[in-house]
Amino acid sequence: MQSSQTLQVKSLTLANNQTSRWHSFNSQDEINQATVKRILQAANDAIKQHGSFLMVLAGGSTPKSVYQLLVKEQADWGNWHIYYNDDRCLPVDHPERNSKMAREAWLNHVAIPQQQIHDIPAELGNIEGAKAYAKILAGVRTFDMVILGLGEDGHTASLFPNQNVDNSADAVPVFNSPKPPADRITISQNRLNDTHEVIFIVTGAGKQEAVDHWRKGVAIPATLIAPSCGVDVYCFGVEL
Ligand code: 6PG
Helix, strand or coil, rough: CCCCCCCCCEECCCCCCCEEEEEECCHHHHHHHHHHHHHHHHHHHHHHCCEEEEEEEECCCCCCHHHHHHHCCCCHHHHHEEECEEEECCCCCCCCCCCHHHHHCHHHHCCCCHECCCCCHHHHHHHHHHHHHHHCCCCCCCEEEEEEEEEEECCCEEEECCCCCCCCEEEECCCCCCCCCCCEEEEEEEHHEEEEEEEEECCCHHHHHHHHHHHCCCCCHHHHCCCCCCCCEECCCCCC
16 A cells, blocks of 8 residues: 555656656655665565675765664664665765765664675776676675666766666776766666666756656666666656
8 A cells, every 4th residue: 555655656668678666755754764664675575585685875965864764773784785886986985985975874873794885995996996896796696675866967876878888797987977076886787787676766856857858768877777677766856
């Protein structure tokens, strides 16, 4: 039964066979609470089935308030394994690192074992760091949940318009990113699609054009994320 919080869920199937389910929320708190609830449900299910929960985090600013809410939750943290869908090639403690944001907002405050938190070694540079992360991802089973953001130009992770990444590897270097810094590392589209669930968190009027393009079938990079389970797009502050 849909909660009163989810005003509407519209499903969409695009030419590239991406099925997206669009959830519209009334407030930042509602979208955050719904995301936390879904993450915890996915974790319980995965731990019951596999004894572990493999979650891939989004970077940027949007997910920070969700991560902060997770600090207050009771969960079987000892069985959580954390990955990142991308990071920026900056020093480990640089304030713009996605791993620093997630650690300060959440991971430093819960009992997920350090050896189960897999930062992207982006301080090594995009080529060496991508090789190192691909080794970390080798043999890792299908992810249980991938959380993604959406850029104003329709990018997601560090998959940007008019850029082809090498999909043969699980983690790949990105050059000349239009969103600074230029050098990044991203999990490839193919590896991101190897997941049981994807939630995009999209908030704010700045994302309206990207959402409009997406829903009209424009091939923005977010449409590259087309796992068999489809994707759920949680929206607040954008018109559907
Ligand atoms: C990054 C992210 C990127 C982000 C979007 C949305 O490194 O910046 O991986 O894909 O999710 O750009 O960013 P905001 O949440 O800050 O709008």
